[in-house]
Amino acid sequence: MVQPNPGVVEVSRKRPAPDAAASRTLKKISCEDANGEVHGAMITLGFGQPEHHRSRFSPEKRAETNLARREGVCSRCQGSKRKCDLALKDSPYVSCTRCSTSKLYKGMSPMPCFRSILKDIMFFRAGPAANEPLFTNRFKRLAIDDISKPNVPVRDIHLTQRVGRHKLTVYASEFVPLPHDKVSLKWKNKDGTLKEMRMPTFCLTNMQKVTAQVEQYIYEAKRSYLEDLLGGEELVSMTVKMAMAYSRARTNSLVGMALDLWAISRMIEIEWEMCGPDTLGVQRFCDPLNPRNGRIPIPPMMDTQLDQIVIQNVLNPLRKQLLDQLEARIAPFKREDWFDIYLTSFIVLNHIERVAKHSAYHAELHCMSTKFSNVPFLVSVFHSAKVVLSRFHFVCNGSAPLRLDWDSPGSASLAKLDPDQTAFMKRTQALIRAREMNLMQLRTQYDYGQSLYWSSQLFTPNWDNSPAEVKGIEAAPPVRVIEVG
Structure with a gap:
């Protein structure tokens, strides 16, 4: 056995012994009184490398650092104390460079890295805007307050939306x-x-009873509103049928909430009309040129109050529930959740297409000055569409499964789909390939209300991630107002 030499200092192979002169720093500190007279000195012996001072930032580096502090950096870069260029991105729907180029860990996508926040997105209007025909600034929550005259007769009115x-x-x-x-x-x-x-x-009165009647109507009628989607565009109809079947089999699915959001949102877009014996003295329109021909419209205040009952009591809680669960599903993302997230994203984006279509119809019906009735709200809805697309593409790597070879047995097991769902994906691929050029043209024509304008961007990684805006807005020509009896 070799005995260690007592006169030799052993050196670790992993970390060489530091040079004594470099690792020790002598410091002489003078001891002075209040008048500045020196009464002695202290000498300290420090270990480690000499102190290094950070060089002064250049103006460009200082501006970049200030921007990052103001706009924020992603949590992954912050935790790793590394440079993050999230604030320098031109779009709030684009991840920072490091996160977007990071490799997946055990097949899992990293945490979302965006300036846009999922929980802040909006799917429906809070009420009529100041430029819209039914706007009133009487109070904010019309569904809660009873503004009727005291001691006046209450009349039972039967309404329909022809659904x-x-x-x-x-x-x-x-x-x-x-x-x-x-x-x-x-x-x-x-x-x-x-x-x-x-x-x-x-106006509406007995607000608690009316609210209960509205909630019962929603429970009974919401699936009937979805039937409007079943006879149109084949891809939309096929996807809605699959979404409805999926939600019936899984009561806690995201897509079930998305379908409810779609159906109930139509209730605040479609005009109500009176259909009972009491019509408050309003006559049925009998004019082929009138867009309400054959209908008995309700007074504007009743229409606005009904919307607020639906928005405040039903849609707002549903929106929060959907976004909370969507956030929980995508971070961290699990492979078995992909199909639910895909169907949910498709239904939500189709809903936004319907919102744009209704906005154009509403502006034309009331002869407003722009192509759409409420442009700022539409910008916020388009922002919501791009937030959904960004999460689907980046967090779930969502468009990748849509390009799989579904004839391969491994694809179905990878995505955890059953035979019916696998056949659905094969048919979806065929429909997308057949209309690929047409779907690309939709984005150049700014026809936001056209079916598949937003939902078709789920199928390509080259989706429109530019900042949200509304293009193709033209002023309407002036018209002459005619008052009728």
């Missing part, structure tokens, strides 16, 4: 309108003339 055979019973009374309340209807005839008709000043 299935479903009807809604509400209670109406007269109210005293304020100067900014809308008490008339305006519309654009098919010959281009704008007409206006004064409506009776009735």
Whole structure:
């Protein structure tokens, strides 16, 4: 056995012994009194490398650092104390360079890395905008307050949106309108003339009973609204059928909430009309040029109150529940959740296409000055579409499974799909390939309300991740207003 030499200092092979002169620093510190007189000195012996001072930032580096502090960096770069260029990205839907180029760990995508926040996105309007025909600034939550006159008769009114055979019973009374309340209807005839008709000043009353009636109507009728999607575009119809079947088999699925959001949102877009014996004195329109021909419209205040009941009591809680669970599913992402997230994303994006279509119809009906009725709201909805697309493509690597060879047995097991779902994916691929050029042209024409404008961007990694905006807005020509009885 070799004995160690006592006169030799052993050196670790992993970390060489530091040079004594370099590792020790002598410091002489003078001891002075308050008058500056030196009464002695202390000498300290420090270990380690000499102190290094950080060089002064250049103006460009200082501006970049200030921007990162102001706009923030992603959590992964912050935790690793590494440089992050998230604030320098031109779009809030693009990940920082490091995260977007990182390799997957055990097949899992990294945490989301975006400036846009999933929980802040909006799918439906909070109420009529100031430029819209039914706007009133009386109060913020119309569904809660009863503004009817005291001691006036309450009338039972039956309403319909001509969806299935479903009807809604509400209670109406007269109210005293304020100067900014809308008490008339305006519309654009098919010959281009704008007409206006004064409506009776009735509002909803017995708000608790009305709210209960609305919630019961939603429970019974919401699936009937989805039937509007089953006879149109083949890809949309096929996907909705699969989504409905998937949600029935899995009561806690994301797509079930997305379908509810789609259906209930149509209830605040489609106009209500009276269909019972009491019509508050309003006559049925009998004019082929009138877009409401054959209908008995309800007073504007009742229409706005109904919307608020649906928005405040149903849509807002549903939106929060959907976004909370979507956030939980995509971070961290699991392979078995991909199909649920795909169907949910498709339904949500189709909903946004419907929102844009309704906005254009609403602006034309009331002869507004722009192509869309509420452009700022539409920008926020398009922002929501791009946030959903960014999460699908980056976090779930979502478009990759859509390009798999579904004839291969390994593809179905990889995505954890059953035979019916695998056949659905094969048919989806065939429909996308057949319409690939047409779908690309949709984005150049800015026809936001066209079916598949947003949802088709799920299928390609080259989706539109530019900042949200509304293009193709043109002013409407002036029209002459004609008042009718």
